[in-house]
Amino acid sequence: MSLQVLILRYAFFALLATVANLGTQRAVLALDGSARGFALAVLAGTAVGLVLKYILDKRWIFFDTASGARAHGRKFSLYTAMGLVTTAIFWGMETAAFMIWGTDLAREAGAVLGLAIGYVVKFHLDRRFVFTGALAGARA
Numbered sequence: 001m002s003l004q005v006l007i008l009r010y011a012f013f014a015l016l017a018t019v020a021n022l023g024t025q026r027a028v029l030a031l032d033g034s035a036r037g038f039a040l041a042v043l044a045g046t047a048v049g050l051v052l053k054y055i056l057d058k059r060w061i062f063f064d065t066a067s068g069a070r071a072h073g074r075k076f077s078l079y080t081a082m083g084l085v086t087t088a089i090f091w092g093m094e095t096a097a098f099m100i101w102g103t104d105l106a107r108e109a110g111a112v113l114g115l116a117i118g119y120v121v122k123f124h125l126d127r128r129f130v131f132t133g134a135l136a137g138a139r140a
Contacts, residue, residue, distance in 0.1 A: 006061065013056040014119040021049030021115070022108055029104075042094065046087060049115075054079050061123075062131035075130055082125040086118030093117070 001009075028041035054076055058064045066075065090111065097110025 010061055010123060013053060017049040017053040018115050020052050021045040022111060024048040042091060050083060064131050078130040082122060082130060086122045089118045090114035
């Protein structure tokens with residue numbers, strides 16, 4: 001696979017996970033618009049985006065063929081751990097935008113920017129620490 005195809009595929013999967021994340025947030029916030037609802041929305045959205053992105057990355061970005069509960073458990077744990085740093089970037093930007101401007105549009109813009117930065121960092125962490133035996137490099 002060429003580098004350009006890898007970048008486009010990764011960006012598309014990041015977009016899918018972002019839409020799933022924000023869609024989940026909107027659903028939770030529609031039920032509870034309080035501060036507690038906001039916290040629940042961010043957590044639920046993050047969980048949905050994380051699982052979707054793991055499934056897509058494992059198969060279509062890193063071409064990891066390992067199977068079974070043990071392999072998935074170990075890799076998903078590492079994948080999640082790598083995501084802690086990038087999630088802090090995402091949550092920080094989303095929350096800061098909401099606190100500064102106080103609108104849903106600002107919150108979502110902050111989330112999109114934070115997710116975009118986080119996904120670039122995450123790719124490099126995943127390639128180095130999670131999917132080490134898988135094909136993670138494209139031919140230029």
